Amino acid sequence: VTDATGTTEEEWAVWRTFLASYAQLVTEIDVRLRARHGIGQAEYATLASIVESPDGCLRVGQIATALGWERSRTSHLIRRMTERGLVERDERSVDGRASDIIATRLGRKTFFAAVRDHTADVRDLFLDRMTSEEGAVMEEVLSRVTSHLAGSPSRRPSALLPGASETNP
Amino acid sequence: VTDATGTTEEEWAVWRTFLASYAQLVTEIDVRLRARHGIGQAEYATLASIVESPDGCLRVGQIATALGWERSRTSHLIRRMTERGLVERDERSVDGRASDIIATRLGRKTFFAAVRDHTADVRDLFLDRMTSEEGAVMEEVLSRVTSHLAGSPSRRPSALLPGASETNP
DNA sequence: GAAGATTGAACACTCAATCTTT
DNA sequence: AAAGATTGAGTGTTCAATCTTC
Numbered sequence: 001v002t003d004a005t006g007t008t009e010e011e012w013a014v015w016r017t018f019l020a021s022y023a024q025l026v027t028e029i030d031v032r033l034r035a036r037h038g039i040g041q042a043e044y045a046t047l048a049s050i051v052e053s054p055d056g057c058l059r060v061g062q063i064a065t066a067l068g069w070e071r072s073r074t075s076h077l078i079r080r081m082t083e084r085g086l087v088e089r090d091e092r093s094v095d096g097r098a099s100d101i102i103a104t105r106l107g108r109k110t111f112f113a114a115v116r117d118h119t120a121d122v123r124d125l126f127l128d129r130m131t132s133e134e135g136a137v138m139e140e141v142l143s144r145v146t147s148h149l150a151g152s153p154s155r156r157p158s159a160l161l162p163g164a165s166e167t168n169p
Numbered sequence: 170v171t172d173a174t175g176t177t178e179e180e181w182a183v184w185r186t187f188l189a190s191y192a193q194l195v196t197e198i199d200v201r202l203r204a205r206h207g208i209g210q211a212e213y214a215t216l217a218s219i220v221e222s223p224d225g226c227l228r229v230g231q232i233a234t235a236l237g238w239e240r241s242r243t244s245h246l247i248r249r250m251t252e253r254g255l256v257e258r259d260e261r262s263v264d265g266r267a268s269d270i271i272a273t274r275l276g277r278k279t280f281f282a283a284v285r286d287h288t289a290d291v292r293d294l295f296l297d298r299m300t301s302e303e304g305a306v307m308e309e310v311l312s313r314v315t316s317h318l319a320g321s322p323s324r325r326p327s328a329l330l331p332g333a334s335e336t337n338p
Numbered sequence: 339g340a341a342g343a344t345t346g347a348a349c350a351c352t353c354a355a356t357c358t359t360t
Numbered sequence: 361a362a363a364g365a366t367t368g369a370g371t372g373t374t375c376a377a378t379c380t381t382c
Binding site: 007010011013014015017018019020021022023024025026028068119122123125126127129130132134135136137138139140141142143144145146148149152 | 176179180182183184186187188189190191192193194195197237288291292294295296298299301303304305306307308309310311312313314315317318321
């Protein structure tokens with residue numbers, strides 16, 4: 001059973017399952033996080049990256065790079081989180097273009113309260129559903145997918161245009 | 170190297186890789202689809218579900234169920250696709266509450282033109298990155314994740330409340 | 339009243355344009 | 361000019377409220 005391009009039904013099943021399981025899984029984890037701690041995965045990941053950084057502070061661009069997000073998405077999110085009192089800007093900064101983002105007391109409190117629940121959720125809904133061998137296969141395969149993607153046409157900065165920076169810390 | 174809940178660093182790596190690879194992969198596939206055919210994955214999946222259905226038409230709720238989406242998301246999408254001339258409502262319908270959605274000539278043309286490219290993309294960026302054995306493991310594991318999720322608290326319609334319907338065709 | 343669907347507001351992400359500091 | 365970041369418009373998703381037909 002193959003189509004014109006030689007893709008078998010079993011292969012499509014892998015793709016469909018990948019798409020469906022991700023959507024359901026991520027939604028469920030987000031729902032639980034919001035219900036119990038009032039923050040979603042984006043806020044959680046942001047707080048985690050800040051709190052776990054060497055100095056306890058990161059610039060917007062560093063957070064974006066660490067999480068693989070767009071700069072503007074990160075900027076918007078930091079603004080919303082600032083309005084909610086989860087993070088704030090460290091005023092005494094060296095470079096006038098950027099300021100360090102730090103977690104407020106509330107931000108740290110919220111994050112640490114969420115860690116246990118979130119860890120348990122990821123474990124229960126994802127990690128405990130596979131053996132360590134299966135986990136190793138998943139990691140191996142998905143890393144390969146990502147690597148191959150990095151060398152993909154539209155991802156490769158065209159070498160002629162301005163060119164990127166902000167390489168990982 | 171384990172944290173307080175006994176989750177090892179290797180396990181976290183699986184989770185992080187899963188999140189990161191999905192985001193990059195899906196974004197890239199969406200970008201390619203839009204660039205070459207003017208539609209995104211959501212439109213592609215919608216057209217596919219309609220065109221490949223037995224009668225070539227589906228109601229909004231059926232599309233939502235088939236793709237695992239919210240009804241209102243589907244409704245909004247169908248409206249936008251109608252405005253763009255990709256789908257339309259079949260007027261001669263039996264049930265006054267719902268009308269069948271069918272693909273227009275443009276919708277079918279767009280879909281069929283995209284099938285080859287999209288299939289090639291999924292193959293190149295995902296399926297060809299794994300052996301059939303690895304693919305089998307992925308499917309096995311992710312199906313397990315989904316099944317376990319189905320029996321999860323917030324997904325289980327509380328049996329006391331009104332209760333859902335619209336079971337898959 | 340329940341099924342099927344739509345609507346509008348609130349929220350989140352992307353893209354391009356812009357601003358400031360180096 | 362380049363680096364770092366912000367802003368605003370446009371688009372898409374969710375949630376709750378609503379509408380119509382069965």
